[in-house]
Amino acid sequence: MTKRLSEQPELSKYLLLAEGFSVNYPAAFTLGYHLTCKSIGLGFTDTASKITQVNSKIACLASALAEKKIPTPKPQAIPAKILSLINTVNFKASPNTYKGSCPTTIKFIGSITTNFAGTVIYRYVSHGSRVSSTFNLKFDKKETRTTLSWAGTDWKYWHLSQQVRYRLNTGSTVWSQHQPGQPLRIESVTH
Incomplete structure (x- = not known):
């Protein structure tokens, strides 16, 4: 079996035994024999000895026991998400839309949806x-919940920038930009 495994290293010993195999060994054994010929009648007895190499073929039958021990392949690693x-x-x-003198009160209402x-x-900032x-x-559970609303009125730079930005600080950043006369829209959501 060692010879067969060395010839096919991708196989396991249990797989070889489960399928069965045969191996030929040239000159595997040394055989010695001695012949004696006894005479019949007037002849004489003749003896001879000889040593020779004998080839061998080993046949291993399939094994159901080995089939049960065949190792299963390792599962493929899946990167975690x-x-x-x-x-x-x-x-x-x-x-949603405001036209008029500033500052004014704008109320922000949000919702957060979770994955678990x-x-x-x-x-809010x-x-x-x-x-x-x-x-x-x-x-x-995985659900959507409404955030507490927050009203902004104290904007000392309102007249300079003409925009309002709010942030939701949760490890994620959400901000919206509002310009007078235009509807509010979400500009960016990053995680």
Whole structure:
């Protein structure tokens, strides 16, 4: 079997035994024999000795026991996929469109959809570095929950920049940009 395994290293010994195999060994044994011829009648007895090499063929039959011990191939490794807790974040402004004198109160209402159960900790940050309190949303499963609304009125740079930006700080960044006279839209969602 060692010879066969050396000739076919991709096979296991159990696979060879389960399928059965035969191996030929040239000059595997040395055989010696002695012949004696006894005379009949008037002759004489003749003897001779000889040593010779004998070929050998070994046949191993298939084994059901070995078939049960054939190792199964190792499963292919599948790279792990890291799934973020947060699936999507959506925000709406109320009023959606505003025309008039500034500053005014714009209320932001959002929703967060998760991929599985967990807690999302978030806060709002305005472009003028005004930071809200920290809020927690607990999710019991894959679901969508509404965030607490937040109203922004104290924008000291409103007249200079003509835009409002809010961030949801959860490890993900969501911001929206609003320009007077245009509807609010989500500009970027990154995880």
